[in-house]
Amino acid sequence: MGRLPRRAFRVFRHGLPIFPASHLQDVGNIFLGGKHLPTQAKIERVAEIKEKLERCSIALTAGYSGIPVNDMTELRRRMTEAGVEFVVIKNTLANLAAEEAQVPHFSEIIEGPTAIAFGYADPVDTARAVNDYIRTTRSPLSIQGAIMGPGPILPPNEVERLATLPSKPQLMANLLGQIQSPISRLMGVLNGPLQNLDGLLQARIRQLEEGGEAA
Missing domain, CATH: 1.20.5 (Single alpha-helices involved in coiled-coils or other helix-helix interfaces)
Structure with a gap:
């Protein structure tokens, strides 16, 4: 972002910069009153994940730390073939989406670099797709848990049992x-x-x- 002209803002006596609407897009995130104002892209991303959480039959989280880019591409392809939507999102945005979707406990199974596998049909198929990928490829992908609607969290061992049904x-x-x-x-x-x-x-x-x- 280039340097803003002095006329782009005026300063109140408290020292907080106030930007006119015409410059908000250039500014991006503004640190104001101890909080970051989200960009429009982040707002839309939260709304997108909220909609998926409300519509899905199961939302399964998995840690993807240590997975190479090529393997991640193959993982996405395998999930798509199985009818599973595999999404990587920042944890803070996922937590906000969970709050908006009235499933705040979903944040309990989001830790570290986390991806979300959304299934919209039989939850068993989604659990099996992720579990089979881990088993057949020896991938470092690790299941953290899952939710099915507003019900309780399924821990990793319960997700694995679900995959065998x-x-x-x-x-x-x-x-x-x-x-x-x-x-x-x-x-x-x-x-x-x-x-x-x-x-x-x-x-x-x-x-x-x-x-x-x-x-």
Whole structure:
């Protein structure tokens, strides 16, 4: 940022600089009254993460310290293929977004360089995608925890257990199979006597027909 002309601001007796609106974009962050005023980009970033936290079925945090840039690119690609949105954001902005989204406890699983994996469908799929990536690549990526809506925090071991559960389609298929199996057995039991009765009727019809011909 270049040096601002003297006419760009005036100073109150307390020594605090007051910038006209036309220069706020040039100034960026202003230290005023002990606080930094956020830039528009940061405000929009917080709003974006807030929207994701409100919309997702699971938000999983992971520490990515020590991961090379090339590996991070591959990680993003793998997550995208699995339907997971993998976002790197400054912790302060993530904490602000959590407050805005009414999930302040989310900040408890944000520590150090942290990325957030957002899943919008089955939470099991998101947990499995992250866990499988760590397992198959021996990546230093470390799961810190997860939240599913306003519920309690899932610690890393619970996230790993979640990753081993069957997905919703698998559960539905298993349930359907369990329902169909007794029905199939019942139909077999019911069809048995009916088939026997049909055989008896056919035999009786043939007997009557043969008797009529003999007469």
